[in-house]
Amino acid sequence: MKPVKVGICGLGTVGGGTFNVLKRNAEEISRRVGRQIEVVQVASRTMNPECDTSTTEVVDDVFAIVDNPEIEVVVELIGGDTLAKDIVLRAIENGKHVVTANKALIAVHGNEIFARARERGVMVGFEAAVAGGIPVIKAIREGLAGNRINWLTGIINGTGNFILSEMREKGRTFEDVLQEAQALGYAEADPTFDVEGIDAAHKLTILASIAFGIPLQFEKAYTEGIAELTTADVNYAEALGYRIKHLGMARRTDLGIELRVHPTLIPADRLLANVNGVMNAVMVNGDAVGSTLYYGAGAGMEPTASAVIADIIDVARFMASAPADQVPALAFQSGELSEHPILAIDQCESAYYLRIQAKDHPGVLAQVASIFSVRGINIQSIIQKEAEELDGSIPIILLTHRVEEQRINDAIIALEALDALQAAVVRIRVEQLG
Numbered sequence: 001m002k003p004v005k006v007g008i009c010g011l012g013t014v015g016g017g018t019f020n021v022l023k024r025n026a027e028e029i030s031r032r033v034g035r036q037i038e039v040v041q042v043a044s045r046t047m048n049p050e051c052d053t054s055t056t057e058v059v060d061d062v063f064a065i066v067d068n069p070e071i072e073v074v075v076e077l078i079g080g081d082t083l084a085k086d087i088v089l090r091a092i093e094n095g096k097h098v099v100t101a102n103k104a105l106i107a108v109h110g111n112e113i114f115a116r117a118r119e120r121g122v123m124v125g126f127e128a129a130v131a132g133g134i135p136v137i138k139a140i141r142e143g144l145a146g147n148r149i150n151w152l153t154g155i156i157n158g159t160g161n162f163i164l165s166e167m168r169e170k171g172r173t174f175e176d177v178l179q180e181a182q183a184l185g186y187a188e189a190d191p192t193f194d195v196e197g198i199d200a201a202h203k204l205t206i207l208a209s210i211a212f213g214i215p216l217q218f219e220k221a222y223t224e225g226i227a228e229l230t231t232a233d234v235n236y237a238e239a240l241g242y243r244i245k246h247l248g249m250a251r252r253t254d255l256g257i258e259l260r261v262h263p264t265l266i267p268a269d270r271l272l273a274n275v276n277g278v279m280n281a282v283m284v285n286g287d288a289v290g291s292t293l294y295y296g297a298g299a300g301m302e303p304t305a306s307a308v309i310a311d312i313i314d315v316a317r318f319m320a321s322a323p324a325d326q327v328p329a330l331a332f333q334s335g336e337l338s339e340h341p342i343l344a345i346d347q348c349e350s351a352y353y354l355r356i357q358a359k360d361h362p363g364v365l366a367q368v369a370s371i372f373s374v375r376g377i378n379i380q381s382i383i384q385k386e387a388e389e390l391d392g393s394i395p396i397i398l399l400t401h402r403v404e405e406q407r408i409n410d411a412i413i414a415l416e417a418l419d420a421l422q423a424a425v426v427r428i429r430v431e432q433l434g
């Protein structure tokens with residue numbers, strides 16, 4: 001049989017990995033597909049010294065690939081959501097299947113892209129867009145297809161997890177670890193996407209659509225980053241038996257769907273609390289299967305290439321007939337997506353870690369306790385530390401039971417109005433993940 005003809009746009013971290021692994025595993029891949037996968041053209045502004053492109057045509061205009069009549073599958077690995085969107089939509093118009101690792105593109109423009117792909121009868125694969133090499137999209141879309149998914153949660157940004165792990169384990173500074181993550185090719189072109197939780201929110205948006213059968217709604221995701229986290233809170237969390245992780249959480253409730261990314265305290269003995277470095281893990285809870293966990297490298301050259309190539313193989317296998325309908329892009333048949341409200345963050349429910357920095361006056365603790373009790377917020381545990389030397393204030397560390405965020409916000413406003421308060425209250429959400 002004739003080889004499947006592929007063009008790769010972008011030869012950076014992921015493009016380079018894809019090019020090399022396709023070459024290295026060519027024989028085994030063709031046994032899996034029943035045909036060879038041939039990279040006909042590669043387009044990149046910069047060459048990748050790790051790739052031997054001597055036998056491949058290299059062009060600098062990505063549209064040379066998109067408009068090449070010989071190419072059947074366009075692999076978009078340049079990133080961003082402007083040129084990448086043009087590449088993907090034009091490839092679809094030209095009747096080509098598309099594979100991309102671009103979560104920003106899918107989370108923001110996926111509804112439009114999938115609609116066009118369906119009209120043109122082509123597939124769009126994006127396994128690499130969420131949790132890098134972990135086949136979590138396939139797991140939810142296919143492996144868990146018999147379940148009603150209740151919730152999913154996870155560590156879905158490798159750069160952020162690498163930073164938090166190195167800070168906790170080795171006491172390294174935030175900036176120092178971020179620079180290393182950039183050098184290793186983990187970070188986005190704009191690393192604030194990693195640090196501010198935008199990248200995780202892109203991925204969570206995609207996972208929620210696939211899990212719950214809802215359109216992609218990135219703009220409604222609540223996003224909080226890790227830049228404000230202090231070593232003090234990391235240490236207090238440890239003292240309480242918790243670790244701080246940057247978690248994405250999507251959960252069905254009677255009111256709608258929680259869609260939120262923020263730093264979260266997790267009991268130190270939970271599996272997710274022990275996912276370190278660039279590793280990602282996603283826990284998915286279905287009504288039939290219960291909780292399942294998917295773990296692996298969330299970023300990097302070859303782990304991400306692994307997912308890109310799996311999608312190329314899927315496309316190659318399905319190319320024979322009606323590809324868009326065999327496995328629908330958002331897991332549910334188009335026209336079957338339902339409208340559920342995405343909840344505002346103050347309607348979401350979780351437990352809370354609060355650090356209150358107060359003057360060391362008699363009666364402060366009673367005032368604090370009363371603010372919680374009049375709002376019906378139950379306190380799970382409390383630590384009152386010795387007065388801190390510099391300003392004589394005492395840190396009061398509290399863990400609450402689960403409560404709607406609006407009530408915690410009211411309590412924080414009341415706390416911050418107390419004369420005894422020395423600084424803004426630090427609030428981090430807590431999830432037991434049991």
Ligand SMILES: NC(=O)C1=CN([C@@H]2O[C@H](COP(=O)(O)OP(=O)(O)OC[C@H]3O[C@@H](n4cnc5c(N)ncnc54)[C@H](O)[C@@H]3O)[C@@H](O)[C@H]2O)C=CC1
Nearest residue numbers: 010011012013014044045046077078079101102299300304
């Ligand atoms: N780096 C990682 O670990 C992961 C990255 N991704 C996603 O994969 C995509 C690519 O990321 P990386 O490989 O890390 O980026 P990169 O910056 O290493 O590579 C981008 C490549 O695109 C090329 N390029 C950019 N603009 C171009 C243009 N106008 N014309 C021709 N070539 C152009 C660059 O020369 C470079 O070779 C992004 O969407 C990213 O979010 C997804 C999962 C993991």
Ligand SMILES: N[C@@H](CC=O)C(=O)O
Nearest residue numbers: 157158159187188299
């Ligand atoms: N920048 C991302 C790359 C993979 O998606 C991350 O660090 O997770």
Ligand code: NA
Nearest residue numbers: 127130132134
């Ligand atoms: Na993946």
